[in-house]
Amino acid sequence: MPIDPDFATKPKAGSHNDHDVRGEVKPPEKLGIHGTQVAVDHDVCNGDAICVSVCPVSVFEMIDSPGHPLSDQKSDPINESECIFCRACETSCPTQAIKITEL
Numbered sequence: 001m002p003i004d005p006d007f008a009t010k011p012k013a014g015s016h017n018d019h020d021v022r023g024e025v026k027p028p029e030k031l032g033i034h035g036t037q038v039a040v041d042h043d044v045c046n047g048d049a050i051c052v053s054v055c056p057v058s059v060f061e062m063i064d065s066p067g068h069p070l071s072d073q074k075s076d077p078i079n080e081s082e083c084i085f086c087r088a089c090e091t092s093c094p095t096q097a098i099k100i101t102e103l
């Protein structure tokens with residue numbers, strides 16, 4: 001299932017690496033949606049790191065997610081404020097885990 005396009009309406013569950021986290025968070029199975037203008041659903045991310053490769057401004061960093069049922073690494077939008085909205089990550093992600101929103 002792709003990232004929820006209405007994720008921003010969900011209550012904030014906390015913050016991580018200077019970005020907001022929304023949705024259900026119950027580690028290690030449920031990790032929520034990380035970021036706002038660059039949002040990555042960590043429960044949809046398969047850890048293939050394609051977004052890391054295609055992003056021209058190094059928004060993403062892979063982090064460990066041991067025990068998650070889908071993958072043991074996730075892409076984290078640690079530099080989301082640097083995004084130039086090219087949408088390369090969004091269109092390249094095979095699991096549609098990323099949603100870009102120009103704020």
Ligand code: SF4
Pocket residue numbers: 038054055056057058059082083084085086087088089090100
């Ligand atoms: S939209 Fe472009 S600049 Fe922004 S995070 Fe995705 S690949 Fe990087």
